[in-house]
Amino acid sequence: MKTFIRTALCVSVLFSTASMAAMMSDNTTMVGGAAMYPSKNIVENAVNSKDHTTLVAAVKAAGLVDTLESKGPFTVFAPTDAAFAKLPAGTVEKLVKPENKATLTSILTYHVVAGKYEMKDLEKLLKKGGGHAELKTVNGQALWLISNGPHNIQLKDAKGDVANISTYDVIQKNGVIDVIDTVLMPK
Numbered sequence: 668m669k670t671f672i673r674t675a676l677c678v679s680v681l682f683s684t685a686s687m688a689a690m691m692s693d694n695t696t697m698v699g700g701a702a703m704y705p706s707k708n709i710v711e712n713a714v715n716s717k718d719h720t721t722l723v724a725a726v727k728a729a730g731l732v733d734t735l736e737s738k739g740p741f742t743v744f745a746p747t748d749a750a751f752a753k754l755p756a757g758t759v760e761k762l763v764k765p766e767n768k769a770t771l772t773s774i775l776t777y778h779v780v781a782g783k784y785e786m787k788d789l790e791k792l793l794k795k796g797g798g799h800a801e802l803k804t805v806n807g808q809a810l811w812l813i814s815n816g817p818h819n820i821q822l823k824d825a826k827g828d829v830a831n832i833s834t835y836d837v838i839q840k841n842g843v844i845d846v847i848d849t850v851l852m853p854k
Contacts, residue, residue, distance in 0.1 A: 694838040698846060699747075705838040709735045709743055712839060718846070721751040721759060728763040729772040739841035740783040741805075744822060744830070746850045754850055776806035777824070777853040783842050786835040789820055808853045824851040 694705040699716030710732055713719050722745055726732060735741065751759050762771045780802045784792075789812055792800035798814040811823040815831075822830045830849035837844040 696834065696837045698834060698837055698844075703837045703839070703844070706840055708841045709739075709741065709839045709844060711736070712837070713745065713844070718747045718749070719745055721748045722746060725751075725759070725763060725771060725775060728765075729768060729775050731772065731775055735779075735841075737841065739839075740781075741842035742780040742782060742784040743842065743844045744778045744780075744810075744832070744847045744851065745844050746778065746830070746847050747833075750830070750848050750850050773806050773853055774850070777804045777808060777810065777851055778847075779805040780810070781805060785838075785843055786818070786820070786845075790814075790818075793820065804853075806853055810851065822847060822851060825854045826852045828852065 696703050698712075699718030701712075701715035701717065703712040703716070710723075710726070713726075713735075714723050716723075726735060735743070761767060762774070784802070789800070792802075793812055793814045796812075800812040802810045802812065804810050808825055810825075813821045813823055813829070815821045820832050820835075822832070824830070828849060828851070830847040830851055832845045832847055834846035837846065
């Protein structure tokens with residue numbers, strides 16, 4: 668009986684490991700301690716990242732969940748909680764208030780570009796532009812790409828601040844996420 672139980676446990680562990688391996692395809696990336704599955708949409712994945720709780724709360728407060736769950740495709744430059752923490756004290760708390768929804772929406776949609784731009788696509792734009800390129804965000808304003816060496820792309824916002832992309836090509840069912848270290852600000 669003990670042999671049967673040990674065998675059953677081993678088989679169970681083996682199947683669990685195989686099941687997890689099947690779920691973790693080549694396009695699955697770990698972000699904030701959670702697997703980001705290409706079969707899920709932007710919101711379904713982002714809610715699991717421990718590094719993006721502020722972004723998820725802001726997306727909910729701005730009423731953008733349905734948009735980011737839609738077909739897309741979108742490219743989202745997703746600031747981490749640490750990026751939001753670099754803002755002046757009280758900024759996030761102020762922005763998520765209902766009376767500031769329009770401002771919050773403008774800031775969040777400034778982090779979104781229509782279309783799916785993987786790193787290779789961004790690099791092509793940079794090569795074509797001699798190390799600089801411009802993207803039009805969903806809020807209608809420009810965001811600039813800057814080449815900062817091989818496989819190192821930065822984003823410059825309308826106020827002149829620069830964000831580094833720390834994780835590229837987090838593939839989603841409806842687009843791609845690139846993790847950034849600074850909140851981008853429109854005009």
